[in-house]
Amino acid sequence: MVAGIHHITLITRKVQANVDFYVGFLGLRLVKRTGGFEDATQLHLIYGDATGSPGSLVTFLVWEDGSPGRAGLGQVGEISLAIDPMSIGFWLTRALSAGLKTEGPSEEFGEPVLRLKDPDGVIVKLVGTNALQATTPWSSHGIPEEHAIRRIRGATLFTETPEETQAILVDHFHYRPQTINGAISRLVSEPGDIIDIRDARGFWASAPGTGTVDHVAFRAADDAELQSVRTALQAVNSWPTAMHDRKYFRSLYVREPGRILFELATDAPGMLVDEDEATLGTRLFAPGDSPKLLAELNVILPQFSMPGEPRVIYRDLPFVHRFFTPEEPNGNVFILLHGSGANEVTMLPIAHKIDANATLLTVRGRALEEGAPRWFRRNGPMSFDQADIVSEAEAFAAFIDGAVQAYGLDPERIVYIGYSNGANLLNAMLSLHPHLIRRAVLLRSMAVLENPPTADISDADVLVIAGEKDLYGPYAKPLTERLRNAGASVELETIPAGHDLDGADVPVIQAWLKRSTKSS
Numbered sequence: 399m400v401a402g403i404h405h406i407t408l409i410t411r412k413v414q415a416n417v418d419f420y421v422g423f424l425g426l427r428l429v430k431r432t433g434g435f436e437d438a439t440q441l442h443l444i445y446g447d448a449t450g451s452p453g454s455l456v457t458f459l460v461w462e463d464g465s466p467g468r469a470g471l472g473q474v475g476e477i478s479l480a481i482d483p484m485s486i487g488f489w490l491t492r493a494l495s496a497g498l499k500t501e502g503p504s505e506e507f508g509e510p511v512l513r514l515k516d517p518d519g520v521i522v523k524l525v526g527t528n529a530l531q532a533t534t535p536w537s538s539h540g541i542p543e544e545h546a547i548r549r550i551r552g553a554t555l556f557t558e559t560p561e562e563t564q565a566i567l568v569d570h571f572h573y574r575p576q577t578i579n580g581a582i583s584r585l586v587s588e589p590g591d592i593i594d595i596r597d598a599r600g601f602w603a604s605a606p607g608t609g610t611v612d613h614v615a616f617r618a619a620d621d622a623e624l625q626s627v628r629t630a631l632q633a634v635n636s637w638p639t640a641m642h643d644r645k646y647f648r649s650l651y652v653r654e655p656g657r658i659l660f661e662l663a664t665d666a667p668g669m670l671v672d673e674d675e676a677t678l679g680t681r682l683f684a685p686g687d688s689p690k691l692l693a694e695l696n697v698i699l700p701q702f703s704m705p706g707e708p709r710v711i712y713r714d715l716p717f718v719h720r721f722f723t724p725e726e727p728n729g730n731v732f733i734l735l736h737g738s739g740a741n742e743v744t745m746l747p748i749a750h751k752i753d754a755n756a757t758l759l760t761v762r763g764r765a766l767e768e769g770a771p772r773w774f775r776r777n778g779p780m781s782f783d784q785a786d787i788v789s790e791a792e793a794f795a796a797f798i799d800g801a802v803q804a805y806g807l808d809p810e811r812i813v814y815i816g817y818s819n820g821a822n823l824l825n826a827m828l829s830l831h832p833h834l835i836r837r838a839v840l841l842r843s844m845a846v847l848e849n850p851p852t853a854d855i856s857d858a859d860v861l862v863i864a865g866e867k868d869l870y871g872p873y874a875k876p877l878t879e880r881l882r883n884a885g886a887s888v889e890l891e892t893i894p895a896g897h898d899l900d901g902a903d904v905p906v907i908q909a910w911l912k913r914s915t916k917s918s
Contacts (some may be wrong), residue, residue, distance in 0.1 A: 400623075401572040402430035403550050405444075405455035406477050408520060409467065411608035413460045414702045414709065415439065415517035420456065422444045423496055423539035424479070424522075428679035429669050433695045434459060434539055438685050439743070441699045448534040448689040450669030452617050452647075452679060453549045453589065460614060462700060463741075466519070467607025471558050471598055471772070472657035474611035474697070475672055477520040478551035479513075483526030485545040486510045492540075507577065507584060518609035523552040529590035539706075545668055552592035553614050554582070556604070558658030561595045566654040567593055571616045571662070601867065615649065615661035624650055635798075644857070645685070646671060674709045695759075697722055698743050715805040717797045718762040722746060728755035731812045733798070733821025733908045737842075739770035749815060752903050753911070757890060757907040759801060763820065763906055773823040774846075782846045787826050793821065795831045813911065814838040817899060822846045825877060829884065837908055838898035839863070842897050844873035845880055856885030861910040863903055865895040 420426050428837040429450035434440035440459055447454040454479070463591040469475045481489065489512055493500045501513035510526040537543040557563045564583060567573040573585035573593055580719060581597040593614075600642070618624050619825045624641055626849045628650050631638045638652035649663040680697065685691035701722060703709035710721045720742050734745035741764040749758050750765055764788065765771035774790045802809055814835050815822040821843035824898050828835055829850040861880055864874035871892070878890045889910060893902040 399618040400452075400619045401520055402587040403552065403591045404452045404617040404661075404665070404829050405555060406459055406474070406550060407457045407459065407612045407661075407777070408477075408518075408612050409461055409464060409606075409610055410458045410516075410518050410529075411461055411464050411466070411610055412517050413443070413700050416443070416458055416460075416704060420458075421538070423492070423498070424458065425452075425536070425538040425546055427536045427538070429455075429680055430646065431684070432672075432683040433682070433685050433691070435642070438691060438695060439698055443663050444669070445534075447532055447547075447872065448551070448843075449675055450662070451533040451908070452665045452668075453530075453591065454533065454547075457548065461608050467522075467610035468602070468605040468892050469556065469603045469610055470604035471556055473604040474524055474553045474658065475554055475556045475598075475612060475859050476554040476594075477587055477611065478592075479524035479527045479552070480525050480527050480530040480546060480548040480551040481546075483510055483528065484805070486524070486526050488545045489524050507579060512662055514673040516674060520609055520611070523551070525624075527551060527590075528618050534680055550591055550592060554594040555609070555614075555656070555658055556595055556596050556598040556601060557599070557654075557658060558599045559656040560595050562655035563595055563658070566652075566660075567595075571660070579733050589742055613651070613659035613661050615663045618649075618662045618664050621648055621839060623650060624662055624664065641827070645683075679719065694747045695798050697746045702749065704850055710805070715797050715800045715804070716793050717764060718742060719797075719801070722750070722758040722760070724750075724755050724757065726755055727757050728753070729808065729811050730756040730758060731810055732800075733754050733759045733761065733814045735773065735814070735816035736763065737818030738767070738772050740817075741771055745815065745817060745820075746765040748899055750905065751901075752815075752907050759805070759807070761797070764793070764821075773819050775857070782822075784848055787823070787846060788830060791823060791827045791830045795834055796829065798834060808835070811839070813914075815841070815907070816843070817841040818843070818897065825881065826850070828855050828858055828881065828886065833857060839910070840867055840877070841899065841903060842870060842874075843877055843879070844870055845877045848881070850884075852884075854885050855881065856887075858886040859914050860886050860888045861907065861914075862888060862890045864890065864892045864896055865908055866892050867894070867896040870897060895913070 426445035429446045430444035432442045434442045443456040503510050512524045514522045531547040537546050576584045577585040583595045585593045631706050636679045647663040649661050651661050662739045736744045742760040763771045765772040775786040821840040826847045832853040832855045837859045841863050864871045878888050881888045891906050
């Protein structure tokens with residue numbers, strides 16, 4: 399039995415702020431970045447010591463759209479990290495210099511403790527203790543090795559079944575009771591990390607979401623131990639899941655009687671299975687190591703910068719949006735508008751295929767239909783809210799004006815690419831806000847304005863791509879004629895596709911971009 403904590407997994411909404419706190423402030427090493435194993439389109443970050451050794455790992459699932467959770471019954475309420483007892487003053491000074499609010503130093507179970515909150519509101523305790531030493535210390539800029547985070551000290555569990563929770567930890571995860579302080583019972587493992595069980599009867603209910611701990615994982619020697627523990631847990635009706643291969647470890651999950659999620663994870667193969675120590679955490683990995691999936695994830699997953707690196711400073715603009723900056727930007731900018739029911743991520747892969755060196759600004763519509771984003775309301779399949787089109791077009795025009803100024807975009811290098819409902823907003827905007835959109839690609843589009851205003855759009859260059867199997871395909875020609883009558887230069891192409899985006903769109907758009915660039 400290899401006892402003790404393997405890792406703790408939490409949920410964050412603010413990926414850049416999360417990296418800035420755990421790497422920039424706490425000085426942990428980012429040892430792995432992957433697509434999630436349950437959902438590959440969810441970014442998973444893993445922090446730890448120099449080699450990402452078990453017991454040092456704090457991991458985060460990134461939920462950009464996640465609602466804030468609340469720590470309460472059946473959850474982990476706090477996590478703690480071990481430091482040298484003489485380092486409390488260093489960390490207090492560092493926190494004050496960074497403008498972070500602190501509680502303490504105080505004393506808990508005879509140890510000095512400094513409480514902080516991370517950007518999502520998770521309570522992180524820095525605990526001075528000599529019970530745990532770093533396996534492979536990691537020192538970073540501004541944090542000498544003697545003051546660096548050593549390992550995970552432990553976690554505090556909020557449970558209304560403290561006796562049953564303790565029994566699971568003692569009987570199956572090899573913790574032993576150490577002491578009791580008021581409502582908290584402290585258990586300790588052989589390596590020295592701790593689990594504090596708080597009798598939380600009468601507490602408020604927990605709520606899953608960002609800013610909460612998803613689970614605590616304990617260490618197992620190998621698969622045989624996983625199976626042994628699984629068999630023992632099944633005998634006491636704890637409903638463990640089947641074993642999972644997480645590439646860096648193999649594991650099983652179980653909810654203890656208080657409903658807190660535990661994991662048992664093997665030490666091997668470890669974080670060095672696909673990277674060497676010098677390059678840990680520097681590139682993205684895809685579940686299953688699929689090159690095709692990795693190519694998509696590199697575009698879909700939210701980008702972030704390491705402390706000290708250049709970064710996009712997101713501005714407070716009227717639409718949810720995301721930037722993708724390629725490694726070697728060529729100055730071209732695509733502004734992407736998704737179709738009904740999708741979001742700002744949907745158009746990223748096809749746009750990246752069109753031009754791998756273009757900067758992508760992708761935006762989410764604000765109208766909702768049964769909770770799914772759209773660009774404007776509709777009254778029926780072919781009936782659209784005219785006032786809402788005008789209102790949202792005006793808001794989007796203001797967004798573009800703000801984005802151009804805030805992000806330093808060159809209006810002459812912008813191409814708008816809209817699909818379905820997003821393309822419909824763009825074709826309406828050509829009439830409602832002439833001269834704003836100079837180049838646009840309209841995929842599976844139709845005219846939605848019933849009485850478009852008279853406008854001179856002779857400075858607009860437009861590509862309309864229809865699908866020959868698309869039920870809405872016949873509407874592409876009337877749209878083309880309307881735009882031409884208003885003065886736009888319009889090309890209509892029909893591809894052997896339905897309403898969905900298709901790989902055949904890409905070469906058509908690439909060829910048009912070449913022609914459009916030469917003529918502009």
